[in-house]
Each structure stands twice: as C-alpha cells, then as structure tokens.
Amino acid sequence: MIIGFDADDTLWHNEDGFQATHRQFESLLSTWATPDEAGDHLFAVEARNMSRYGYGVKAFTLSMVEAAIDISDGEISTAELSDILELGRHLLDRPAELIDGVVQVLEALAGHTLMIITKGDLYHQLARIESSGLRDHFWRREVVAHKDPSTYRDLLAAHDVPVEDFVMVGNSLPSDVLPVLEIGARAVHVPYAITWAHEAHDDEHPAPTIESLGELPDLIGQWSTPG
Amino acid sequence: MIIGFDADDTLWHNEDGFQATHRQFESLLSTWATPDEAGDHLFAVEARNMSRYGYGVKAFTLSMVEAAIDISDGEISTAELSDILELGRHLLDRPAELIDGVVQVLEALAGHTLMIITKGDLYHQLARIESSGLRDHFWRREVVAHKDPSTYRDLLAAHDVPVEDFVMVGNSLPSDVLPVLEIGARAVHVPYAITWAHEAHDDEHPAPTIESLGELPDLIGQWSTPG
Numbered sequence: 001m002i003i004g005f006d007a008d009d010t011l012w013h014n015e016d017g018f019q020a021t022h023r024q025f026e027s028l029l030s031t032w033a034t035p036d037e038a039g040d041h042l043f044a045v046e047a048r049n050m051s052r053y054g055y056g057v058k059a060f061t062l063s064m065v066e067a068a069i070d071i072s073d074g075e076i077s078t079a080e081l082s083d084i085l086e087l088g089r090h091l092l093d094r095p096a097e098l099i100d101g102v103v104q105v106l107e108a109l110a111g112h113t114l115m116i117i118t119k120g121d122l123y124h125q126l127a128r129i130e131s132s133g134l135r136d137h138f139w140r141r142e143v144v145a146h147k148d149p150s151t152y153r154d155l156l157a158a159h160d161v162p163v164e165d166f167v168m169v170g171n172s173l174p175s176d177v178l179p180v181l182e183i184g185a186r187a188v189h190v191p192y193a194i195t196w197a198h199e200a201h202d203d204e205h206p207a208p209t210i211e212s213l214g215e216l217p218d219l220i221g222q223w224s225t226p227g
Numbered sequence: 228m229i230i231g232f233d234a235d236d237t238l239w240h241n242e243d244g245f246q247a248t249h250r251q252f253e254s255l256l257s258t259w260a261t262p263d264e265a266g267d268h269l270f271a272v273e274a275r276n277m278s279r280y281g282y283g284v285k286a287f288t289l290s291m292v293e294a295a296i297d298i299s300d301g302e303i304s305t306a307e308l309s310d311i312l313e314l315g316r317h318l319l320d321r322p323a324e325l326i327d328g329v330v331q332v333l334e335a336l337a338g339h340t341l342m343i344i345t346k347g348d349l350y351h352q353l354a355r356i357e358s359s360g361l362r363d364h365f366w367r368r369e370v371v372a373h374k375d376p377s378t379y380r381d382l383l384a385a386h387d388v389p390v391e392d393f394v395m396v397g398n399s400l401p402s403d404v405l406p407v408l409e410i411g412a413r414a415v416h417v418p419y420a421i422t423w424a425h426e427a428h429d430d431e432h433p434a435p436t437i438e439s440l441g442e443l444p445d446l447i448g449q450w451s452t453p454g
Contacts, residue, residue, distance in 0.1 A: 053319075062289065081305075088289070122281065140385065145353050
C-alpha cells in the first residue's frame with residue numbers, strides 16, 4: 001500500500017509549541033487585555049489573514065504583530081514587538097521533536113511505500129523534515145497549500161498512485177481524513193492531545209481512529225492481507 | 228519537449244513591485260536614515276533571515292518590520308509599523324500582471340508539454356497562478372523551496388521527464404539557467420529589466436539569451452526539429 005503521513009502533530013509535536021507561544025503573547029499584552037481577550041483577538045486576526053497568508057509560522061508571526069498593535073491601541077513598544085518577532089524565530093528554529101514510537105512504526109511499515117503529505121510553509125516544512133531525521137523513510141515528501149479533495153486527487157494522479165491503494169494517516173479530521181474519504185481512499189485518524197482552534201471539528205466519520213501511531217502497523221497489516 | 232517556465236519576472240512582473248515597496252520603506256524611514264542606508268540595512272536583514280524565512284512576501288514583510296525597528300533605534304511608531312504590514316499585504320494582493328506577449332507564446336508552444344517551476348511562498352505563488360489566468364496552459368505547476376541541481380533532478384524524476392527532453396526558461400541565471408545546465412538539460416535565459424539584488428550574478432554561461440519571450444517559439448522550433 002501507499003501510506004501518506006501528515007507531519008505536524010502526527011510525526012512530530014507542533015501545536016504544543018504554538019500553544020506555548022500563545023501564552024507568551026498573552027503575557028506580553030497583559031497590560032491591555034485579559035489572556036482570553038488577547039487570544040480571541042489574535043484568533044480573529046489569524047482567521048482574517050488566512051486566505052492571504054496561508055498557514056505556518058511566518059503567517060502566525062505577522063498576525064501576532066498586527067494583533068498586538070490592535071490590542072494595545074498602538075501603545076505596545078517596539079522592544080515588545082521585537083520580542084514577538086523573536087517568538088516567531090524561536091518557533092521556526094525549534095527542532096522537530098518526534099512523537100513517541102514514530103521511528104519503530106516507520107520501520108515496521110518499511111515494506112510499504114511511505115509519503116509525507118503536509119500543509120504549511122514550504123521552507124519551514126522542508127527544514128523540519130530534514131531536522132527530523134525521518135527523511136529517508138519516505139518515497140516522496142509533499143508540502144501542499146490546502147488539503148482538500150482536489151489536492152489529494154491531483155497528488156495521487158501526479159505520482160501514479162491508485163486511489164484504492166492509498167491510506168492517509170493524520171491527526172486532523174478536516175485535513176487528513178474527510179477529504180481523503182471523499183475521493184474514495186482510506187484514512188486513519190490519530191488524534192493529537194491538542195487540536196488547533198482553526199481546525200476544531202466534530203463531524204462523524206467512518207474512518208478508524210487509533211489512540212497512538214503504534215497501532216498503525218497492525219491495522220495496515222489487516223488491510224493489506226489479500227482475501 | 229517539456230518546457231519549464233519560471234514565473235516571477237518571466238511570466239509576470241514581480242521585482243518592480245518589490246522595488247516600489249523598497250522606495251516606500253525608505254521614505255517611511257527617512258527621519259532616521261538616507262535611502263541608501265535604509266536599503267542597505269534591509270538587504271542585510273533579509274540576507275540574515277533568508278535561511279530561516281526563505282523567499283517571498285511574508286519573509287520580506289517580517290524583515291521590513293525588523294529592519295525598521297533597527298534603523299529607527301526603536302523610535303518608529305506602531306502606526307508606521309502598521310503601514311509596513313500594509314505594504315506587505317498590498318504586494319500579496321497585487322494581481323499577476325503578465326509580461327507582454329506571454330499568452331501568444333504559450334499558445335504557440337501548445338504542442339509541447341509546459342510546466343511552471345517557481346520558487347517562493349507556496350500560498351502566494353499558487354494564488355498568483357490562479358489570478359494570472361495562465362493555469363490551464365500548464366501540465367504541472369510546481370512551487371519549490373530552492374532551485375538547485377538536486378531540486379531539478381528530483382522534480383524531473385518524479386514527473387518521468389527525461390533530462391534530454393527538458394528546457395528551462397527564466398530570467399535568473401543562478402536559479403533558472405546554471406543548475407539546469409549542470410544536470411545536463413537545456414536552458415534559455417530571458418533577462419528581466421531589473422535583477423533582484425540577492426540574485427545578481429555575472430557568470431559566463433553557454434545558454435542562449437533572448438531579449439523577449441516572443442523569440443522562444445522559434446528557438447524551441449529549431450531544437451525540436453529532428454535531425
């Protein structure tokens with residue numbers, strides 16, 4: 001089988017770093033707003049910028065600067081804005097910290113063809129793939145702008161992967177599971193401890209959910225046994 | 228033949244917009260620095276951030292904010308920093324303004340297989356391809372993080388394109404010409420009126436240079452005539 005893996009919060013930790021940065025942002029703005037108010041405003045600015053900036057740390061950093069100026073009514077100091085730029089650089093420089101057991105799972109699945117299919121900033125995602133040490137487990141590494149049905153359809157066609165041989169594995173229902181089911185392929189949902197607020201989702205779906213990636217090889221084994 | 232086209236400053240204007248933004252940045256900083264000083268400092272900040280931020284408008288906007296705080300020794304107002312964020316948004320929102328004659332050239336080459344191979348921010352480049360109206364002329368549209376020999380080698384392999392059937396067309400010697408010659412494929416250099424300072428380059432190279440894209444169909448015609 002050809003198995004696609006999401007990266008952020010599926011192969012390595014990501015959202016925990018963003019959450020820690022949120023706390024530092026709220027603390028920087030505490031003169032002007034409660035943590036909830038600062039967080040809500042940042043969420044609104046991110047949502048407004050999403051179609052223009054896309055996903056990723058650079059987009060998030062630009063939204064933090066914009067929201068900080070808004071929330072403080074222009075009173076925030078340039079030193080504090082420099083601190084916000086530094087928060088962004090810190091997120092970019094953070095090495096990929098692997099989810100427990102990832103290497104063993106990829107080794108157990110080495111008889112299959114593995115791909116990374118991740119969404120976000122091209123430079124940062126490629127840098128993280130390099131820093132993760134996981135690069136050579138994967139036949140292809142694809143960074144996409146959106147994870148919608150047509151993205152998956154085009155990607156499988158471009159790599160000559162038959163839909164019926166493809167399984168996508170990831171933590172996000174709207175990105176890794178629902179669009180893949182929609183094109184007729186299989187998906188496995190592996191929830192992460194924290195869900196990004198912009199991807200909170202409670203749809204019912206027929207894909208199997210596993211509690212940890214360690215359960216994946218058995219599941220794939222059942223699917224790939226003929227008969 | 229399979230013909231790869233660079234996009235920025237090959238299919239549509241790009242550097243002219245960055246240059247205009249540079250002038251506005253220098254004007255915003257004129258209390259603290261001459262245009263040359265402001266420009267030089269911004270260049271240095273961009274160069275320092277390049278390996279972390281990569282290319283594109285979001286990276287450029289973050290570097291403008293950082294450089295403006297530096298240059299003004301922290302004295303710049305948050306209103307002026309908001310103006311800098313707006314300069315970046317304006318660049319992102321700018322529709323792709325086509326280079327003269329592009330549509331006719333693509334139509335004349337419709338018997339070949341055409342690809343876009345562009346470097347930069349994934350979201351912004353895909354948005355520009357959509358806004359350009361050129362999308363359907365191209366078999367594949369690839370946004371890459373770097374244009375080095377291994378990127379081209381991997382890309383051609385992934386799409387089953389034989390090196391000897393490939394020609395790359397673009398305005399940048401270090402990105403579109405030299406790495407393509409290095410892997411043994413052909414390249415055509417179409418200089419743009421302005422060269423990005425980070426890509427200024429004066430190497431000798433054996434690829435043909437044409438003054439405008441309008442000369443491309445004849446050149447390709449000579450190459451694709453058997454015998």
